[in-house]
Amino acid sequence: MMEDLRPRLEELVRTHAELEAALADPEVLGDHKRYRETAKRHADLTEVVRVYDSYTQAVEDAAAARELAKESEGEDRDAFRAEAEQNEARAEELGQRLRVLLLPKDPNDDKDVIVEIRAGAGGDEAALFAGELHRMYTRFAERQGWRVEDLSASEGSVGGVKEVVFQVSGDGVWPRLKHESGVHRVQRVPQTESQGRIHTSTASVAVMPEAEDVDVQVAEHELKVDTYRASGPGGQSVNTTDSAVRITHLPTGVVVSMQDEKSQLQNREKAMRVLRARLLQAEQERQAQERADQRAAQIGSGDRSEKIRTYNFPQTRITDHRIGVTVHNLEDVLGGQLDEIVEALSQEEQRRRLEALSDGEEPAAAGS
Numbered sequence: 177m178m179e180d181l182r183p184r185l186e187e188l189v190r191t192h193a194e195l196e197a198a199l200a201d202p203e204v205l206g207d208h209k210r211y212r213e214t215a216k217r218h219a220d221l222t223e224v225v226r227v228y229d230s231y232t233q234a235v236e237d238a239a240a241a242r243e244l245a246k247e248s249e250g251e252d253r254d255a256f257r258a259e260a261e262q263n264e265a266r267a268e269e270l271g272q273r274l275r276v277l278l279l280p281k282d283p284n285d286d287k288d289v290i291v292e293i294r295a296g297a298g299g300d301e302a303a304l305f306a307g308e309l310h311r312m313y314t315r316f317a318e319r320q321g322w323r324v325e326d327l328s329a330s331e332g333s334v335g336g337v338k339e340v341v342f343q344v345s346g347d348g349v350w351p352r353l354k355h356e357s358g359v360h361r362v363q364r365v366p367q368t369e370s371q372g373r374i375h376t377s378t379a380s381v382a383v384m385p386e387a388e389d390v391d392v393q394v395a396e397h398e399l400k401v402d403t404y405r406a407s408g409p410g411g412q413s414v415n416t417t418d419s420a421v422r423i424t425h426l427p428t429g430v431v432v433s434m435q436d437e438k439s440q441l442q443n444r445e446k447a448m449r450v451l452r453a454r455l456l457q458a459e460q461e462r463q464a465q466e467r468a469d470q471r472a473a474q475i476g477s478g479d480r481s482e483k484i485r486t487y488n489f490p491q492t493r494i495t496d497h498r499i500g501v502t503v504h505n506l507e508d509v510l511g512g513q514l515d516e517i518v519e520a521l522s523q524e525e526q527r528r529r530l531e532a533l534s535d536g537e538e539p540a541a542a543g544s
Contacts (some may be wrong), residue, residue: 178231178271181278185228192221224277231270238263276526282354284385284460288345289353290327290453291383295338296359298377303332305362305487306379308510310340313353315512322346327446328436341450343386350385355498355521357383358482364489374490378483386449387456394452400424401444406435423447430454499524 178185195218198204204211241260245253293309295302317324322344329340344353361378406420420435421443432454434447486495487506494509494517495502501520503509509517 178274181274184278185224185274188221189225189228192218192225195221220281224274227270227273227277231267231274234263234267234270238267275530279526279529282351284350284354285348287350287385287387288343289349289383290341290343290386290450291353291356291381292341292450293337293339294380295332295336296378296380298362298375300332300334300336301362301366301375302377302379303336303338304334305336305360305377306338306340307332307336308362309360309379309381310337310342312510312512312514313344313356314342316514317344317346317349317512319512320346320348320352322349326436327450328434343449351522352518353383354385355518355525356381356484358484360485360487361483362487362489364487382457384453384457385460387452392452392455392459394425394448394455398426400426403440419443421447423451425451425455428455428458430458496521 195214198214199211199218204214238260241256241263245256245260248256291313293306293313295306298305314324323346325343325345327341327343330338332338359378359380361376363374363376365372366375400423402422402424403418404420404422405418419438419440420433421440422431422433423444424431430451432447432451434443434450437443437446484496484498486497487510488495489506491504492506493502493504494506496517499520501517503516505513
């Protein structure tokens with residue numbers, strides 16, 4: 177099954193060896209930028225080369241065992257046949273892994289993310305649920321060794337949050353969080369419900385890759401910047417200066433407000449980070465709509481309006497409606513143990529991408 181990819185894989189092995197030699201070159205060592213770029217390309221290819229070496233060894237071992245089986249009799253022949261089958265199964269598994277590794281890389285894979293959570297239908301209960309989602313992602317991030325920075329938050333009247341915006345930074349943030357965008361639904365009996373009736377509330381989540389200046393060009397004349405006095409819950413003044421900032425991107429109408437910092441400059445900087453992320457997401461969604469292969473590989477639309485997951489408290493279960501996966505450890509998941517769901521979503525994405533490429537189109541190589 178791998179003959180079609182063998183020439184490309186052999187080329188990657190040669191490239192990997194060249195990069196390894198370059199990392200020991202004094203000229204490269206003396207150029208910080210060049211060394212960093214070389215080291216990254218080398219790291220990107222290392223797993224491909226490792227898996228390909230294991231695949232080649234498994235194929236050779238299977239062939240050798242088949243030959244020995246032909247020359248043997250009785251129990252020895254059976255043992256060699258079993259060994260051959262074992263190595264063939266391993267080669268099949270490694271070949272599939274190689275096809276995944278050679279899929280075109282998501283351009284956002286190395287980016288940090290900005291997450292927005294907003295309370296939806298359900299009033300106070302929705303705000304409480306939005307707060308729980310915020311804690312869930314924060315704890316999940318902490319378990320991954322990522323850094324979380326809250327950018328802004330608007331508290332609910334009885335707790336929770338009406339809206340919260342935060343940044344998550346670290347290795348592998350986008351690949352593991354990108355499928356969380358959409359409507360999250362909770363079903364439970366609120367503490368204020370005297371009849372014991374189950375209520376349904378919602379919160380929307382948007383996960384956006386953080387954009388740098390090179391990703392999104394925003395000209396100053398495209399911005400309308402308003403400043404105003406920050407206020408706390410109930411409209412009470414929390415600052416005696418006009419430190420809050422509202423930025424409107426005139427070409428698109430996107431509006432971002434920020435008031436959590438006491439400094440107008442800090443609020444503006446945070447608002448610009450969120451604005452760039454929203455503009456980058458909008459542009460990438462527009463481009464994706466023009467590519468049938470990306471649409472085919474999507475797990476849902478990623479739109480805020482799409483119901484993606486239900487958290488059912490009476491049955492202590494969580495169901496992801498896009499892939500039909502149900503887990504029965506609701507409290508653990510809300511405590512940050514999202515790994516099982518995240519991994520299932522990642523595997524489904526890989527399956528769909530491989531399926532989309534099954535018409536014979538060769539995927540771009542990793543590290544290219």
